[in-house]
Structure formats: structure tokens, C-alpha cells
Amino acid sequence: MEAVRSQKKPAVADDVVPTLPLYRTAPALEVRLEDFELYAIDRLRVLKGISDGLSRGKKPDEMEKLANELWKLHMRHPNASEVVNKDIISHFVLRLVYCRTEELRKWFLSMETSLFRYRFRFQTPEAQRALMAEFHLLYKTVSNAEYENVKDKLSQVARSIGQSLSSADAIFYKVPFEEVPDLVATRRVFIQKGQAFVAMNQVVSLVVTQFRTLLSKALALTNRKWTSMIREQEKDRLTPLIESLSSSYLGPDYSQPREFTEISLKDIDQVAKSSFPLCMRHLFEKLREDHHLKNGGRMQLGLFLKGVGLKLDDALAFWKAEFSRKVGAERFDKEYAYGIRHNYGKEGKRTDYTPYSCQKIISSVPGVGDHHGCPYRHFSEENLRAALGKMGVSNRALEDVLEKVRNKHYQLACTLTFEAVHGTSCDAGINHPNQYFIDSKKILESSNNANST
Amino acid sequence: MAREEIEKNGRDEMIIDGCEESKQQEQNNVIFDGVNVNYLKVYYGKFFPHADIFKWMSYGNDGKHPGCDYSYFRRREFSFTLDNDIYLRFQSFNGLSEMENSIKEKCPFKIDIGPVYSVDPAKRHAYAQGGDNVFTPVERELVFDIDMSDYDDVRYCCSGADVCLDCWPLMTVAIKVIDTALRDDFGFNHILWVYSGRRGVHCWVCDGKARRLSNEQRSAIADYFRVYKGNENSHKKVSLTGPALHPFLVRSYNEVLKIFFEEKLLSSQNLFLDEERYEKILGMIPDESVTSELRGKWGDNRRSKEDINIVRWQQLKHILQSGKQKLQGLRRCVEEIVFSFTYPRLDMEVSRHMNHLLKAPFCVHPKTGRVCVPIDPSHCEEFDPTAVPTLSKLLEELNMEGSRRESDIDWERTSLGDSVRYFQSSFLQPLLKSCKEEIEASYSAKLQESKNSLNW
Numbered sequence: 001m002e003a004v005r006s007q008k009k010p011a012v013a014d015d016v017v018p019t020l021p022l023y024r025t026a027p028a029l030e031v032r033l034e035d036f037e038l039y040a041i042d043r044l045r046v047l048k049g050i051s052d053g054l055s056r057g058k059k060p061d062e063m064e065k066l067a068n069e070l071w072k073l074h075m076r077h078p079n080a081s082e083v084v085n086k087d088i089i090s091h092f093v094l095r096l097v098y099c100r101t102e103e104l105r106k107w108f109l110s111m112e113t114s115l116f117r118y119r120f121r122f123q124t125p126e127a128q129r130a131l132m133a134e135f136h137l138l139y140k141t142v143s144n145a146e147y148e149n150v151k152d153k154l155s156q157v158a159r160s161i162g163q164s165l166s167s168a169d170a171i172f173y174k175v176p177f178e179e180v181p182d183l184v185a186t187r188r189v190f191i192q193k194g195q196a197f198v199a200m201n202q203v204v205s206l207v208v209t210q211f212r213t214l215l216s217k218a219l220a221l222t223n224r225k226w227t228s229m230i231r232e233q234e235k236d237r238l239t240p241l242i243e244s245l246s247s248s249y250l251g252p253d254y255s256q257p258r259e260f261t262e263i264s265l266k267d268i269d270q271v272a273k274s275s276f277p278l279c280m281r282h283l284f285e286k287l288r289e290d291h292h293l294k295n296g297g298r299m300q301l302g303l304f305l306k307g308v309g310l311k312l313d314d315a316l317a318f319w320k321a322e323f324s325r326k327v328g329a330e331r332f333d334k335e336y337a338y339g340i341r342h343n344y345g346k347e348g349k350r351t352d353y354t355p356y357s358c359q360k361i362i363s364s365v366p367g368v369g370d371h372h373g374c375p376y377r378h379f380s381e382e383n384l385r386a387a388l389g390k391m392g393v394s395n396r397a398l399e400d401v402l403e404k405v406r407n408k409h410y411q412l413a414c415t416l417t418f419e420a421v422h423g424t425s426c427d428a429g430i431n432h433p434n435q436y437f438i439d440s441k442k443i444l445e446s447s448n449n450a451n452s453t
Numbered sequence: 454m455a456r457e458e459i460e461k462n463g464r465d466e467m468i469i470d471g472c473e474e475s476k477q478q479e480q481n482n483v484i485f486d487g488v489n490v491n492y493l494k495v496y497y498g499k500f501f502p503h504a505d506i507f508k509w510m511s512y513g514n515d516g517k518h519p520g521c522d523y524s525y526f527r528r529r530e531f532s533f534t535l536d537n538d539i540y541l542r543f544q545s546f547n548g549l550s551e552m553e554n555s556i557k558e559k560c561p562f563k564i565d566i567g568p569v570y571s572v573d574p575a576k577r578h579a580y581a582q583g584g585d586n587v588f589t590p591v592e593r594e595l596v597f598d599i600d601m602s603d604y605d606d607v608r609y610c611c612s613g614a615d616v617c618l619d620c621w622p623l624m625t626v627a628i629k630v631i632d633t634a635l636r637d638d639f640g641f642n643h644i645l646w647v648y649s650g651r652r653g654v655h656c657w658v659c660d661g662k663a664r665r666l667s668n669e670q671r672s673a674i675a676d677y678f679r680v681y682k683g684n685e686n687s688h689k690k691v692s693l694t695g696p697a698l699h700p701f702l703v704r705s706y707n708e709v710l711k712i713f714f715e716e717k718l719l720s721s722q723n724l725f726l727d728e729e730r731y732e733k734i735l736g737m738i739p740d741e742s743v744t745s746e747l748r749g750k751w752g753d754n755r756r757s758k759e760d761i762n763i764v765r766w767q768q769l770k771h772i773l774q775s776g777k778q779k780l781q782g783l784r785r786c787v788e789e790i791v792f793s794f795t796y797p798r799l800d801m802e803v804s805r806h807m808n809h810l811l812k813a814p815f816c817v818h819p820k821t822g823r824v825c826v827p828i829d830p831s832h833c834e835e836f837d838p839t840a841v842p843t844l845s846k847l848l849e850e851l852n853m854e855g856s857r858r859e860s861d862i863d864w865e866r867t868s869l870g871d872s873v874r875y876f877q878s879s880f881l882q883p884l885l886k887s888c889k890e891e892i893e894a895s896y897s898a899k900l901q902e903s904k905n906s907l908n909w
Binding site: 335 | 538603605606637638639640641662666667669670672673674676677681695696697698699700701702703798800801
């Protein structure tokens with residue numbers, strides 16, 4: 001793919017078949033620089049929409065509808081023949097944008113795979129079969145005799161996911177379980193001796209796995225090309241464009257505290273009460289109460305505090321004061337101090353780790369003994385009520401928050417809590433615990449200033 | 454991606470491990486008279502099955518066959534925890550004698566086994582210079598870690614690091630459920646269960662196919678086993694939805710969990726003994742009328758010759774499963790209660806990633822002094838954690854024997870003998886046989902291929 005400065009006539013592909021491209025090779029097209037950027041932004045809107053939908057906990061069928069709407073809204077083109085080109089070009093531009101760090105690759109891979117999944121479902125059966133063939137997914141169908149043998153189990157599985165085993169589904173493929181990890185993970189297939197019995201309508205999972213693998217490899221390769229050649233060669237033209245594209249959409253990562261937010265140990269309890277979002281406040285209180293947090297909690301709270309402006313020395317003192325009451329100072333120095341220095345990039349790979357975003361916290365899976373995660377998602381209603389009451393959320397606002405929670409709008413629930421606690425509106429919404437903190441400080445400081453003058 | 458994650462996970466894991474281990478440090482020091490370096494020296498000199506561990510970790514690549522990959526063992530990470538909690542990560546060895554010498558010399562309190570990397574982990578920095586991330590895990594056994602301290606909300610006999618014969622059967626049940634599924638559902642054959650030395654079990658799935666699973670595939674298996682969804686702040690522990698259960702859950706319930714719950718756990722843990730305990734179970738029933746009816750029955754119910762736990766459980770089951778309760782949700786309650794109390798609780802993160810370290814079998818647990826011996830899943834009911842040989846017991850036996858004969862291998866005559874023999878004959882031999890077949894098969898396939906391309 002060539003990016004050229006405007007005016008060149010748009011390339012027209014003959015016989016454009018409206019099907020799903022696999023993006024195996026970059027197209028030999030010439031692309032105008034404006035389109036390069038515009039197409040990419042349109043596609044980003046789709047991916048960001050999917051990402052938001054997922055972090056709100058939308059169900060698969062809702063997601064499918066959402067993805068379809070987003071696609072129609074953003075990826076259309078006045079010139080019908082350009083639609084496929086726009087699809088392909090935007091994908092390859094974003095591949096460049098998102099190949100550059102592990103975090104970016106992970107996000108892009110996961111969103112593109114989701115998008116592919118939803119789009120695949122909208123294909124005709126013929127187109128689906130054609131795609132399967134392209135991936136060399138030539139599985140054996142289950143014979144009649146074998147089907148009769150396992151029919152009871154297959155019907156159990158079908159009922160367990162709220163479907164019934166109709167004769168239409170009687171076509172099953174036998175597939176090594178490794179190739180359908182998502183069906184295995186959600187127990188949506190019967191597995192026997194390593195073979196998963198995949199129903200015709202589950203085939204999408206097979207294809208998606210292949211797509212994901214393909215894209216994952218391609219991203220690693222693109223990254224290599226980017227660091228070894230493209231970045232330097234294109235430093236006056238594409239590089240700035242690409243670097244601005246990713247940051248403009250993912251938002252700041254809050255790894256470096258802003259100047260005005262620096263907190264000292266003596267204020268920390270006060271600040272936790274006034275400006276921590278519930279997820280962090282809860283961890284903070286548990287730590288004060290139990291003098292211990294499991295690893296997930298230490299990471300979530302520790303990185304947040306770093307982002308908030310707690311210096312390494314203060315962080316060590318802070319954690320030590322608590323942990324030593326439970327495990328003793330010596331064991332703290334031996335076993336836990338390393339982890340804290342690691343968070344600040346002073347150990348191991350020496351990466352300055354970034355505080356967790358809402359999306360990451362919402363999708364975490366806290367287990368027994370864990371206190372991390374998003375309270376709006378992971379607390380029972382009863383516990384959430386109590387916690388919000390403690391924060392001073394009025395009864396009326398509390399019901400609104402719970403309503404959002406019931407509809408799985410966890411970030412909106414947090415935004416409403418923010419508004420209830422601070423008594424002002426928060427139009428941008430809450431996307432990051434550190435953003436909650438900064439916004440809260442801003443409001444409190446401006447009202448302080450107003451009072452003192 | 455590799456490097457960042459390795460460092461991070463490695464670090465996380467060690468911290469998790471470290472902090473759980475020592476919760477109950479003081480108590481156990483009383484029971485055990487201490488693992489000191491001198492005892493360990495003798496243990497590594499006379500008991501630890503270096504050669505068997507080496508054969509296992511080589512997976513047939515130490516043989517004479519031209520298809521062997523001689524770098525295989527060399528690329529495996531070992532990690533030592535020395536006295537004073539010094540961690541040595543990324544240890545790797547050329548062969549048996551180098552490994553054996555290093556273990557004997559350093560005398561680690563704990564040996565962990567990590568993945569097989571793309572290159573020798575000891576030389577990872579040299580490879581990292583290129584920035585191409587070539588240092589990455591390529592193979593690793595599929596591992597599971599089940600820890601009794603995760604069952605604290607369902608056992609009343611002990612808590613934390615303690616186990617007794619009343620709660621240990623929860624581990625037995627976990628072994629049965631997971632082992633059966635690994636074999637029958639996933640088709641694995643070479644599975645090693647190991648006592649973790651104090652209050653849990655580890656599982657190593659060693660089939661070639663298992664070792665080559667990606668992180669995503671490992672996660673999928675871990676999630677397949679997950680029914681326990683809950684954390685400290687929500688009380689819904691097990692959620693079984695849908696009009697039917699998956700065949701794996703049905704089998705686990707019918708063949709293992711139900712019987713264990715009704716015939717053992719109910720009475721041994723006195724699950725319905727008093728109000729506090731039965732309220733916990735009633736809390737899992739989302740229907741006021743049912744719970745208040747049961748409360749009424751149990752409030753003044755006294756003196757009966759029968760076991761109160763069994764009586765109350767029968768009453769609860771009767772109400773929930775009677776014709777009146779048409780609602781699917783309530784019927785499922787009985788199963789949810791049984792699953793909550795008995796279904797295996799895996800430490801998911803250990804299974805999800807290739808680069809998680811796990812303690813090697815036959816280590817001596819530094820706090821209890823017990824040897825991490827294998828457990829035979831087909832006789833796991835018979836396993837008694839309180840009868841597992843300790844380091845000091847082994848040394849005693851060695852002293853007694855020593856006065857009689859000189860020759861023979863030392864472990865054979867001690868109480869560790871059966872464990873080593875089980876490891877060799879039931880795990881290692883069949884494993885190495887299939888490894889050799891696999892090497893042979895892939896070698897001849899390669900030959901065939903090159904022949905074909907020559908012809909062409």
C-alpha cells in the first residue's frame with residue numbers, strides 16, 4: 001500500500017464482491033493522505049464503540065446489533081465500489097498505529113477480532129463456507145452412528161445454553177478442542193477425548209480463532225517493520241500522523257502524575273475519603289482494616305497511587321506501615337517491597353507500569369479473598385448499597401446508580417456516584433480511576449478557592 | 454510481548470506464593486523442628502530423584518534417536534529459592550550431572566520449574582539485545598494449583614494453612630473431578646498429581662499436546678473448570694443457569710460431588726449444626742417463603758437421634774424439589790449448594806500462563822518439612838497428608854538402615870520408596886514411551902518430506 005499526497009485518482013477494484021476480507025496482504029493501492037487518516041478515524045470509531053459496548057457488559061446479541069450499526073454508520077462510502085477499499089485501507093493503517101506496543105496490540109487484536117466475529121455472522125451461508133475453506137477448516141462431520149451415541153450429551157449442552165437440539169443442527173463437526181478455545185471456555189460444546197463437537201451455527205468460533213492467529217502474527221511482523229524501517233523512513237510524513245492517531249483515541253494513560261496532584265502520606269486518608277473512586281476507596285479501607293491485600297489488589301491500588309502522585313519512598317512507607325502489622329517488617333522488605341519498586345519501574349524489566357483503566361478493572365475477575373475489581377460490577381447489590389451509603393450518596397441518587405448497575409453500565413454508575421458526591425455534573429464520564437481523582441481534586445480545589453476569596 | 458510478561462508474571466507469582474506460604478509460619482514452626490541446610494544436603498544427596506526428574510524434563514530428548522532435540526532440557530527454566538529467601542531465577546542446565554551438582558551445591562529450600570524457552574534462559578540477555586523478543590516461552594506443562602486456604606468459607610475444622618482429615622477430602626474430590634475431565638473430556642493421559650507439602654495439590658499435565666498449548670487455550674481449559682464466581686464482596690458463589698447443566702458438570706455432580714456432600718461433608722463439617730451455619734446455606738436460596746418455612750422447622754428442633762445435618766438437608770431438599778417449586782431457579786438451588794461446598798476451586802492464574810513457576814515434585818516443604826510426593830489419582834482417597842514422610846523422619850530411617858547395609862539406593866528402603874516407585878512406573882515410564890513414539894513419528898514424517906521434495 002502506498003500513501004500518496006492527494007489528487008491521484010482513487011483506485012477502483014473491479015468486481016467488488018461485498019464480502020469479508022481477511023486482510024492477508026496489504027493492498028497494492030494508492031491512497032490519498034487525507035483518506036489515509038479519515039478512513040482510519042472512521043474505523044477507530046467503530047472499534048472504540050465495540051470496546052465501550054464490551055466494557056458495559058453488553059450481551060452477545062446486543063453486541064452484534066451494535067457492531068452492525070456502528071459499521072453501517074461509519075464505514076459507508078458514497079462510492080459503493082470504494083466501500084471494500086475503505087475497509088481494507090483503514091484496517092492496514094490502524095495496524096500500523098496499533099502495532100507499536102504490547103498494550104496497543106492487545107487492544108487492537110481484541111477489537112478487530114470482535115468486529116470480525118460480528119461481521120462474519122451477517123454473511124450468507126455460502127460466504128461463510130467460502131471463508132472456512134480459505135482457512136483450510138476442513139473438518140469431518142460427525143457420522144450418523146456417532147451422532148446417535150452422543151446425542152444425549154449434545155442435547156444437554158444445547159439446553160444448557162438455552163437452545164434445543166433441532167434436526168437442523170444435526171450437522172456437527174469434530175474439531176480438536178484447542179481450535180475452539182472460546183467455546184471450551186464457556187462450556188458451549190461437548191468435549192470427548194480432546195474432540196469438541198461443534199454445531200454448524202458455532203462455526204464462527206473456528207473462523208474467528210484462525211483470524212485472530214493470523215492478525216496476531218501480522219501485528220508482530222508489522223511492529224518489526226515499523227521499528228526497523230517505517231518509523232525512520234516516514235518520519236516527516238506518516239510517523240507523526242500515526243503517533244497522534246493512537247493517543248487521541250485511547251486517552252492519557254496517567255502513568256505520570258500531573259504536577260498539581262502530588263499527595264503526601266499525612267493527607268492520604270483525607271484524600272482517599274474525598275477523591276478516590278469507590279474501587280480504590282474500598283481497597284484502601286480494606287488495606288487499613290486487614291493490613292493486607294492480595295496481589296490483584298496490590299497492583300490495582302498501588303499503580304493508582306503512583307498515578308495519583310505518591311512517590312516511591314512514600315509508597316514503600318505506606319505499604320510497609322500496613323503490611324508489617326500483619327507479616328512483620330522484615331517479611332515486608334523481603335517479599336513485598338520488590339513488587340512496589342517494580343510498579344515504579346525500579347526492578348525487573350524497569351518499565352514504568354501504567355495505572356489500570358476502568359475497562360481493565362471491570363474485566364478483571366476477582367476471586368476468593370480478592371478485593372480488587374469494579375465494585376459496581378463485582379459487589380452484590382447489598383454490599384454496593386452499603387458502600388455507597390458510606391460515601392454519602394443520597395437515597396435517591398443511590399437508586400439511579402443501582403439502575404445503571406442493573407443495566408450493566410458500570411462506568412455510568414460510577415459517573416453518577418461522582419456527581420452525587422461532588423454535587424456537580426461530570427459530562428465527560430468516568431473512564432479511568434485516576435481521571436476520577438483528578439476531576440475530583442479540581443472541583444474541590446476550585447470550591448476551596450472560591451471560599452477563601 | 455514475551456519479555457514484559459515474563460518478568461511481570463514471574464514476579465507476581467513469587468510474591469503470591471511467598472505471602473501465602475508464611476501466613477501460618479509461627480504455628481508450624483512448633484510442629485516441625487526446622488528444615489536446615491545440613492538436612493537438605495543429605496536429602497539432595499541421598500533421596501531426591503535427580504535422574505528421574507531429569508528424564509521427565511527431557512521428554513525423551515536425551516536418547517540416541519536422531520530425532521531428539523538436544524537443546525530441549527537446556528532451555529528449561531529452573532528457579533531456586535535459597536536460604537534467606539534469595540531467589541535465583543532462570544537457572545538452566547546442560548544435563549543431568551550439571552543439574553544434580555547445582556542442586557547439591559546450592560541446596561535450595563525450594564525448586565520451581567518454569568517453561569521451556571525458545572533459547573537457553575541463562576543467555577536470555579544476549580538474545581534480548583536484538584529487540585526482536587526472541588526469548589519467549591515455547592512449551593510448558595498444563596498445570597493446576599488447588600489450595601485448601603481457598604476453601605476457608607466452607608470448612609469449620611481448620612482455616613488458612615491448616616488441614617486435617619476432615620477437610621482434606623475436599624482435595625480428594627478436586628482431584629477426582631479434574632482428573633476425570635482431563636482424561637475423558639480433554640483426552641490427556643500423562644497426568645501427575647503432587648501433594649504441595651502442606652495444604653494443597655498441584656497437577657502437571659505432560660502430554661505433548663498439553664505442553665504446546667497457547668496461553669489462550671490454557672485459559673479456555675481453566676474457564677471450562679470454573680463454576681465458582683464470586684469474590685469477597687458478593688455472596689453469590691456458584692451460579693448455574695440455563696435449563697440444563699453441561700455434561701461435565703452433570704457427571705461431576707452425579708459421580709462425585711453429590712455423594713461426597715451427602716455422605717461425608719454434611720456430617721464431618723456439621724454444615725447445619727447451628728443457626729449461623731444454616732443461615733449461610735439459606736442465604737443461597739432466593740425465596741423468602743422457602744427460607745422462612747425452613748427456619749420455622751429448625752428454630753426449636755432439638756433432640757433427635759439422627760444426625761441433625763442430614764435431617765435438615767433432607768428437609769431442605771424436600772421443599773426445594775417438591776412439586777410446588779416449579780421455578781427452575783429454585784430447583785437448581787440444591788445443586789448450587791452442593792457445588793458451592795464441594796466443587797474444586799482452582800487458582801486460575803497459575804493455569805492460564807505458560808510462564809508461571811510451580812514447585813517441583815519431591816521438594817521438601819520448607820515450613821512443614823514434608824516431601825512433595827505424588828498422589829495416585831486412582832487411589833486418592835487413601836492419601837493421608839499427615840502420613841507423608843518428613844525430612845527428619847527420612848533421616849531417622851536412613852540412620853537406622855545405615856547401620857545394617859551399605860549398598861543399595863538409599864530411598865528404596867525408606868518411606869519415600871513407594872512414592873519414587875510410583876513416579877517411575879506409573880508416570881514416567883508410560884510418558885517416556887509415548888515421547889519416544891512421538892519423536893520417532895515426527896522424525897520419519899520429516900524424512901518422508903525431505904525424500905518427497907528430493908524426488909520432486
